[in-house]
Amino acid sequence: MIYNYTEQNLLEEQQGYMYTPFGWQAFLEDYLRNRAKAKKQMEELDIVAVESLNHETSSYTEGELNKILAGLKNKKIEPDALEELENYLRRFEVAKKLRARYHVSPPADYVPFSVYPLFAEILSVSYILTRDIRYLNTLLKVNDTIISVIDNFTEKVSVLRAIEALNTEVAGVKKLANEHGVNLQ
Amino acid sequence: MIKELGFLAGATPRSLDYLRALVESNLTPDVLFLMDDGLFLPGQRDKDKEGAMGRTLESTAKDAGMNVKRLPADVNSNEVVNAISDYPGRTVIYSGYGGALLRVSILDTGKEFLHIHSGLLPDYKGSTNIYYALLNRDDCGASALLIDKGIDTGRVVGRLKCDTPRPGEDIDYEYDITMRTKLLVDMVKQISVHGRLPDGEMQKKEEGRVYYIIHPVLKHIAIMRKDG
Numbered sequence: 459m460i461y462n463y464t465e466q467n468l469l470e471e472q473q474g475y476m477y478t479p480f481g482w483q484a485f486l487e488d489y490l491r492n493r494a495k496a497k498k499q500m501e502e503l504d505i506v507a508v509e510s511l512n513h514e515t516s517s518y519t520e521g522e523l524n525k526i527l528a529g530l531k532n533k534k535i536e537p538d539a540l541e542e543l544e545n546y547l548r549r550f551e552v553a554k555k556l557r558a559r560y561h562v563s564p565p566a567d568y569v570p571f572s573v574y575p576l577f578a579e580i581l582s583v584s585y586i587l588t589r590d591i592r593y594l595n596t597l598l599k600v601n602d603t604i605i606s607v608i609d610n611f612t613e614k615v616s617v618l619r620a621i622e623a624l625n626t627e628v629a630g631v632k633k634l635a636n637e638h639g640v641n642l643q
Numbered sequence: 644m645i646k647e648l649g650f651l652a653g654a655t656p657r658s659l660d661y662l663r664a665l666v667e668s669n670l671t672p673d674v675l676f677l678m679d680d681g682l683f684l685p686g687q688r689d690k691d692k693e694g695a696m697g698r699t700l701e702s703t704a705k706d707a708g709m710n711v712k713r714l715p716a717d718v719n720s721n722e723v724v725n726a727i728s729d730y731p732g733r734t735v736i737y738s739g740y741g742g743a744l745l746r747v748s749i750l751d752t753g754k755e756f757l758h759i760h761s762g763l764l765p766d767y768k769g770s771t772n773i774y775y776a777l778l779n780r781d782d783c784g785a786s787a788l789l790i791d792k793g794i795d796t797g798r799v800v801g802r803l804k805c806d807t808p809r810p811g812e813d814i815d816y817e818y819d820i821t822m823r824t825k826l827l828v829d830m831v832k833q834i835s836v837h838g839r840l841p842d843g844e845m846q847k848k849e850e851g852r853v854y855y856i857i858h859p860v861l862k863h864i865a866i867m868r869k870d871g
Binding site for chain 1: 741858863
């Protein structure tokens, strides 16, 4: 059974992840191949580092996510950071996308692609700090989304974030599998 | 048959298991509100497609002497809201499609909607909690709650802890359904004996966490685990 959760553009076609089929070891092995291939593709992207210096905060959401990330750095957790992250966790899980702003009418546009690697980094750091599986769960979905539109990268900083988030995700999955006696190397 | 106990059901294997178990236990509701318009919706299997499960549910209900009202699949549609609103019973068992949330219009019909939630409340709110409980090495189980306007925040009227599923066991369509059915029968027995559900207890807002639909990779680890 193949890992087919990154085949369609997930910013256009929502993946519900409901009642997903079971494919034993072959599925997990294909998941690892999917991530290894995506990482290689990201590493080979031809994007010059200087572009990241011109990045401006794109939206209210990006500004809030940057605050959350700041609250999670240096291996300690600011209490408000996880509380605020809970809101973005819910928003992403409901729509599988993030909006530029919430509680406005008419609804704001969706955030640009560059916000998803930032969100992935936040989920990675949160998982490392808390070991709360919910963060790993959403990280898997955000990484599926990023991989599904891998050609959308325009900034080196986003590529680096995404690679780091992929590394954390795969390491987290392997560790969890190992803890439960599931062979995944 | 239990008069003025309704069953609002999507055309899913879980609804069928509920109905068969209630009928076998002489706890048959008097009406089946069957939400089915032939669409393929979350909670159905391939073989339930194109109305197949709806027809099985309908014939099972009719054989048991129940009234059957066919309604659209959307639980928040005017047709469903009106049918529930007109129903004289106080309690309605709810077994809907995956991901469907009851909105204000149906919750404001004045009925109590009895839902069997997969997961032990108040710790495990949200969805696919059995997988999370297995990965967290927590108890697996189900909770009976009366639905309110939050996500699994309603009054908890019953709980059932269960043995963990065997590695490799089908959780979505076997373990989960069996566990929830067992608790539903217990709850309806309470209605049959005492005329109402136990008072139960309100959940505190700060208790527990909301778990979102499990990613297939984590689901595989939970199913394939070798640690019990």
